[in-house]
Amino acid sequence: MEILVCVKRVPDTAENEIEVNKDGTGIETDDLVYSVNEWDNYAVEEAIQIRDKVGGSVTIVSVGDEESEEVVRREMAMGADNGLLLTDDAFEGSDGKGTATLLKAVVEKGNYDLILTGAQADDGAGQVGGMLATMLDMPYASLVNAIEMLDDKKLKIGREIEGGNQEMSEIELPCVLSIQTGINEPRYVGIRGIRKVASIEIPVYGAGDLGLSADAIGAAGAGVKRLDYFVPELGEGAEMLEGSTEEIVEKLIELLKAKGGIK
Amino acid sequence: MAKIFTYITFKNGVPDDSALELVNAAKQIAPDASPTAVVVGSGIDALCKEVAASYAEVWKVDNEAFAYPNAEVIRNVLSSILPQECILLVPHDTFGMDLSPGLSIKMDTVFMPDTVGFGGLEGSMLKCIRQEYGGAVSTHVSCDITKGAILNIRPGAFQPDESKAAAGQVVDKSAEAGDLSTKRVYLETVAAEVGDVDITKEDVLVSIGRGIEDEDNIEIAEDLAKAMGAVVSCSRPIVDAKWLEKSRQVGTSGQTVKPKVYLACGISGSFQHLGGLKGNPFVVAINKNPKAPIFQVADVGIEADILDFLPELTEAIENL
Numbered sequence: 244m245e246i247l248v249c250v251k252r253v254p255d256t257a258e259n260e261i262e263v264n265k266d267g268t269g270i271e272t273d274d275l276v277y278s279v280n281e282w283d284n285y286a287v288e289e290a291i292q293i294r295d296k297v298g299g300s301v302t303i304v305s306v307g308d309e310e311s312e313e314v315v316r317r318e319m320a321m322g323a324d325n326g327l328l329l330t331d332d333a334f335e336g337s338d339g340k341g342t343a344t345l346l347k348a349v350v351e352k353g354n355y356d357l358i359l360t361g362a363q364a365d366d367g368a369g370q371v372g373g374m375l376a377t378m379l380d381m382p383y384a385s386l387v388n389a390i391e392m393l394d395d396k397k398l399k400i401g402r403e404i405e406g407g408n409q410e411m412s413e414i415e416l417p418c419v420l421s422i423q424t425g426i427n428e429p430r431y432v433g434i435r436g437i438r439k440v441a442s443i444e445i446p447v448y449g450a451g452d453l454g455l456s457a458d459a460i461g462a463a464g465a466g467v468k469r470l471d472y473f474v475p476e477l478g479e480g481a482e483m484l485e486g487s488t489e490e491i492v493e494k495l496i497e498l499l500k501a502k503g504g505i506k
Numbered sequence: 507m508a509k510i511f512t513y514i515t516f517k518n519g520v521p522d523d524s525a526l527e528l529v530n531a532a533k534q535i536a537p538d539a540s541p542t543a544v545v546v547g548s549g550i551d552a553l554c555k556e557v558a559a560s561y562a563e564v565w566k567v568d569n570e571a572f573a574y575p576n577a578e579v580i581r582n583v584l585s586s587i588l589p590q591e592c593i594l595l596v597p598h599d600t601f602g603m604d605l606s607p608g609l610s611i612k613m614d615t616v617f618m619p620d621t622v623g624f625g626g627l628e629g630s631m632l633k634c635i636r637q638e639y640g641g642a643v644s645t646h647v648s649c650d651i652t653k654g655a656i657l658n659i660r661p662g663a664f665q666p667d668e669s670k671a672a673a674g675q676v677v678d679k680s681a682e683a684g685d686l687s688t689k690r691v692y693l694e695t696v697a698a699e700v701g702d703v704d705i706t707k708e709d710v711l712v713s714i715g716r717g718i719e720d721e722d723n724i725e726i727a728e729d730l731a732k733a734m735g736a737v738v739s740c741s742r743p744i745v746d747a748k749w750l751e752k753s754r755q756v757g758t759s760g761q762t763v764k765p766k767v768y769l770a771c772g773i774s775g776s777f778q779h780l781g782g783l784k785g786n787p788f789v790v791a792i793n794k795n796p797k798a799p800i801f802q803v804a805d806v807g808i809e810a811d812i813l814d815f816l817p818e819l820t821e822a823i824e825n826l
């Protein structure tokens with residue numbers, strides 16, 4: 244089984260306070276801590292588990308700037324076989340379709356049976372996997388939280404739907420699946436693991452290597468464009484309790500009592 | 507302007523709340539819009555009639571093959587029946603997330619995921635409002651709708667149109683459904699596991715999120731819940747980490763709860779989490795990040811480290 248996993252380097256929302264920058268063109272990037280998109284970690288873990296069961300290889304690919312190499316390497320350290328980095332100034336400003344177009348070009352250079360993405364990334368769009376599948380004329384399933392190999396042509400999969408119910412289907416290979424968190428327990432990667440893969444070369448592809456024309460990708464090819472970033476003013480917001488911890492606790496207890504929060 | 511269609515999702519023959527919300531979403535794109543609803547299913551006459559109370563026109567696509575909504579098949583159906591250049595509004599739920607990205611490629615139009623508002627239409631440029639980074643910031647995003655568009659709309663983001671005065675027509679489009687073959691075959695739905703406690707029946711919930719940091723710290727929340735006579739619930743990462751059972755998860759992919767009081771401790775306030783919080787409870791948010799989105803929806807906020815604050819609160823309640 245040849246498996247390709249698409250990963251993205253994103254600001255770590257658990258580690259950062261995300262704020263809009265001064266001119267509203269983006270988020271404040273000073274001191275941002277980056278990591279691999281949470282969902283992608285589960286996708287890589289799942290790929291490695293499948294390969295360990297049935298053989299084959301796992302390739303990690305990321306579209307991003309040069310710094311994205313660090314997340315490709317981190318995910319390789321989990322136990323993937325190969326890494327690829329797609330980076331080029333011409334890719335900047337790509338919308339979901341542009342990113343899917345880049346990934347399609349990579350898929351066509353290889354011979355993959357299974358392509359995994361995370362269910363969504365930092366922009367909450369969840370679009371690249373589904374677009375890629377249709378571009379490749381492959382079947383697709385989103386929000387996958389269980390994968391079982393039936394034979395070398397078919398998988399049994401579970402999709403997580405509303406209320407935590409699970410929709411079970413059979414899907415033909417090759418296919419594209421977007422992976423939901425919780426499908427497995429991603430293994431821990433330590434410094435030592437990353438050191439082990441430090442010397443492995445990660446090929447870098449630009450627009451030319453992928454045979455893509457500039458108007459299909461980047462800002463020029465984007466039908467969807469971000470105009471600005473802002474913080475919405477939503478109603479009144481919470482009444483913030485101020486004072487010493489003791490005072491806050493006292494006020495809160497009064498409120499809880501009044502609202503039936505303390506029995 | 508391109509004609510607007512809405513996709514109606516439903517369960518057990520009852521249309522989802524989004525059916526009425528999409529009417530208003532369409533009107534925010536163009537105030538005089540009279541969208542057409544598309545209903546795909548099996549044995550859906552009564553359902554279409556109900557939808558026609560809110561839409562001037564309802565397109566019915568009825569076939570046994572649609573007894574379960576398989577996005578892989580419905581994508582083909584929609585690209586067969588819809589005009590090439592149209593705007594389709596789809597609820598951004600687990601079905602819409604499955605359907606729409608691929609549909610936009612199939613129909614060669616733009617796709618806007620998880621839209622929460624509109625900022626006006628200028629010529630063919632539609633300004634949409636989205637959120638990024640779990641709701642921490644919003645963006646204006648433009649798309650060129652010259653060739654139509656697929657717009658996924660966040661459930662609950664638009665007010666429902668309750669007027670039900672459309673008295674619309676149902677048009678049978680079943681014969682135009684096109685190719686029903688699929689490489690993804692639906693088997694069954696496995697119901698979520700039932701846990702030791704039923705958080706949907708509790709009046710007071712002490713809910714913990716990633717801010718609890720470590721499995722061993724869950725005790726802190728349990729102690730507080732005990733003192734308050736409450737029960738511990740949680741956000742999704744706590745379940746993903748296997749620290750609590752799935753039945754304790756509040757949100758769209760977990761439980762829908764209707765407590766009187768909800769203490770959100772170390773929870774950022776993503777829309778998937780808040781989607782499971784109904785009945786307008788008194789929400790107290792405790793978070794160390796004063797900019798956390800949860801503070802926009804909470805009644806009362808406390809900027810604090812929950813690992814310090816919760817034990818203090820527990821102790822004070824125990825001493826009452």
Ligand SMILES: Cc1cc2nc3c(=O)[nH]c(=O)nc-3n(C[C@H](O)[C@H](O)[C@H](O)COP(=O)(O)OP(=O)(O)OC[C@H]3O[C@@H](n4cnc5c(N)ncnc54)[C@H](O)[C@@H]3O)c2cc1C
Pocket residue numbers: 256257362363386640714715716717718719740741742743755756757758759760761771772773774775776777778779782792793794795798810811812813
């Ligand atoms: C299809 C789909 C369905 C989903 N369904 C659900 C669902 O049903 N329920 C759900 O909850 N999520 C769901 N999610 C996930 C959701 O998008 C968020 O990722 C999740 O809700 C975030 O959980 P959180 O707030 O606990 O974590 P985070 O977003 O990481 O927030 C943690 C918060 O804790 C604060 N914090 C950290 N440490 C401390 C401390 N010591 N003291 C005080 N505060 C602290 C931080 O400032 C931050 O605000 C779903 C996602 C998808 C794609």
